[in-house]
Structure formats: structure tokens, C-alpha cells
Amino acid sequence: MTVIFQKTKGLTDTPFTYCPGCTHGIIHRLVAECLEELDILDRTVAIASVGCSVMSYEFFNCDAIQAAHGRAPAVATGVKRVLPNKIVFTYQGDGDLASIGTGEIVQAAHRGENITVIFVNNAIYGMTGGQMAPTTLPGQITTTSPYGRDVSKQGEPIRMSELMAQIPGAAYIERVMTADPVSVRKAKRAIKKAFEIQKNGGGFSMIEILSSCNIGWGLSPVDSLKYIKEDMAAYFPLGVFKDKGAAQ
Amino acid sequence: MKGRVTFNTDRCKGCGLCVSVCPVKLIELDKSVVNAIGYNPAYPAYPDKCIACTNCAIMCPDTVITVERLDD
Numbered sequence: 523m524t525v526i527f528q529k530t531k532g533l534t535d536t537p538f539t540y541c542p543g544c545t546h547g548i549i550h551r552l553v554a555e556c557l558e559e560l561d562i563l564d565r566t567v568a569i570a571s572v573g574c575s576v577m578s579y580e581f582f583n584c585d586a587i588q589a590a591h592g593r594a595p596a597v598a599t600g601v602k603r604v605l606p607n608k609i610v611f612t613y614q615g616d617g618d619l620a621s622i623g624t625g626e627i628v629q630a631a632h633r634g635e636n637i638t639v640i641f642v643n644n645a646i647y648g649m650t651g652g653q654m655a656p657t658t659l660p661g662q663i664t665t666t667s668p669y670g671r672d673v674s675k676q677g678e679p680i681r682m683s684e685l686m687a688q689i690p691g692a693a694y695i696e697r698v699m700t701a702d703p704v705s706v707r708k709a710k711r712a713i714k715k716a717f718e719i720q721k722n723g724g725g726f727s728m729i730e731i732l733s734s735c736n737i738g739w740g741l742s743p744v745d746s747l748k749y750i751k752e753d754m755a756a757y758f759p760l761g762v763f764k765d766k767g768a769a770q
Numbered sequence: 771m772k773g774r775v776t777f778n779t780d781r782c783k784g785c786g787l788c789v790s791v792c793p794v795k796l797i798e799l800d801k802s803v804v805n806a807i808g809y810n811p812a813y814p815a816y817p818d819k820c821i822a823c824t825n826c827a828i829m830c831p832d833t834v835i836t837v838e839r840l841d842d
Binding site for chain 1 (some may be wrong): 779829840
């Protein structure tokens with residue numbers, strides 16, 4: 523009898539504070555598994571953001587700092603520059619990274635900071651009650667867009683991976699999703715690659731993960747996975763947008 | 771290949787993602803039980819069917835599930 527799947531040492535025993543069926547839990551586990559498998563858990567510093575993942579410092583079994591809203595890449599820059607041997611990653615949602623923290627993420631990539639950014643995109647402000655975010659899909663109903671997002675008034679959703687791929691300092695940008703077991707396995711490979719790049723001094727990496735917010739979307743957990751696959755992935759195409767290592 | 775799934779029942783939030791991805795449909799939500807955190811937890815209703823694919827554990831957001839492979 524062989525144990526082929528069990529809870530990773532990269533997570534603490536604290537139960538997640540996320541809603542039932544929220545894929546934040548899956549993404550936490552993937553990050554923690556990568557840290558454990560790369561044997562970097564004891565020298566990793568996590569930077570928690572503001573949003574649903576504000577408590578993530580309780581869940582990752584490594585050192586962590588909680589940053590001000592949107593400022594996680596700036597805090598990560600400071601930690602990495604003072605302690606260059608540490609592996610530093612930020613864990614941010616779309617409200618944090620694509621709205622209030624757009625300046626910080628763009629500038630951190632421009633400086634080519636050797637950090638990893640885990641960007642969880644669920645197209646909504648989940649923690650504050652499901653308001654429209656910069657990433658909310660056209661026509662998507664939220665508490666602040668009850669008739670659906672009107673692109674003539676509120677503009678088009680921002681595609682962060684495409685934007686970040688234009689920045690010369692960015693080394694690796696990929697978008698993945700957590701809609702089924704296959705895509706979750708692919709997401710893990712992407713996250714692992716990003717950490718390997720940082721470990722080898724490769725520079726700035728960002729993995730955007732299409733995630734669900736079943737409570738905010740008003741769907742069941744299972745229907746939310748379908749929404750990620752059919753609606754979100756149609757507007758936010760999956761794939762590698764930049765790979766400096768492969769280009770050389 | 772035969773496997774065995776065990777559930778850390780008191781962590782389960784009854785979201786049903788494991789139920790939806792199990793290829794042999796061995797997991798169900800136990801409507802007769804309310805666990806320590808107030809949900810109907812998932813449980814292996816037909817444990818003998820398990821093929822150790824780990825799909826359920828991979829999709830579980832709360833790391834409830836442990837999967838073992840039973841050697842012949």
C-alpha cells in the first residue's frame with residue numbers, strides 16, 4: 523500500500539477560511555506542493571495581499587508578510603533585495619493586482635525583480651461582496667453591475683498577462699486555469715516553472731490562474747468550474763505569453 | 771489498479787467538486803451527517819470502485835482527501 527496523495531508539508535494545519543468550493547484552496551495547495559518539491563520551503567518568504575487571500579500567511583508553512591493593498595510586489599522587492607537568497611513570492615487577487623496594485627506590479631516587472639507572482643483572477647471582488655473588478659467579463663452580472671458589465675461605459679476587462687508580457691523585464695508569463703483535474707495539473711507545472719526560474723536567478727515571473735468565485739458569481743461550485751472553462755478562458759486565453767529562457 | 775480514498779471529514783465543506791470529477795462515481799455527499807463545521811461531508815459511498823486516479827484529491831480545495839494505491 524502506497525500513499526500517492528496526501529496533504530503537503532507546505533501547508534499548515536489551519537483550515538482555509540475560503541467559501542466551500544473556492545479554488546483558492548487548490549491554488550494554495552499547488553504553490554505549497556511546488557515549494558515542498560523544490561525543497562525551498564525553509565527559505566521562502568510569502569507576501570500576502572489584500573482580498574480573500576489576506577489570511578494566506580496563516581496557511582503557507584513558510585515565513586510571510588502581509589502587505590498593504592496592491593503593494594505586495596513592492597514589499598517583495600524589498601525582501602528580495604535585502605535577502606537575495608530567499609525565494610520570494612506574492613499571492614495576489616485581481617482586485618489587488620489589476621486594480622489598486624497595477625502600478626506596483628508593472629514597475630516590479632520593469633525593474634526585472636527576481637520574484638514570482640501568483641495572480642489569482644476570479645473576475646470579481648470576492649471578499650467585499652462580489653463587486654465589479656477590472657477583470658469582470660463583458661455582460662457579467664455583479665453587485666455593482668446588476669445589468670451586466672457594459673463595455674461602452676465601464677470599458678473592456680484588462681488582460682494582465684498580455685500586458686505584462688510586453689514588459690522587457692518580465693522573464694516568464696503564463697496563464698492557466700483550475701477548471702478540471704487536467705488544467706490543475708498544468709497549473710502546477712506552470713507554478714513550478716516560475717519558482718525554478720526564480721531559484722536559478724532568471725528574473726520576474728507571473729502565473730495568472732483563472733479561478734472561481736462561486737458565491738460572488740451566484741453559481742454552484744461545479745457550475746463555476748464550467749464558467750471558468752467556457753466563459754473566462756474564452757476572454758482570457760490560456761498559454762505562455764513570455765518565456766525569456768526559451769527565446770535565448 | 772485499485773486504490774483507497776480516506777476523507778478528513780471534519781475539514782470537508784461539502785462543495786461536491788470531488789463528486790463531480792470522480793470517473794467511477796464512488797463519492798457522494800452524506801446528507802445524513804452534519805460535520806463539525808456544519809456541512810454535509812463527502813464520503814466514499816462505493817469504496818471498492820476506487821482506481822487511485824487522485825482526481826478527487828487534486829480538485830479538493832480543502833485538502834481533505836488522502837489517496838493510497840493498493841498493491842496487488
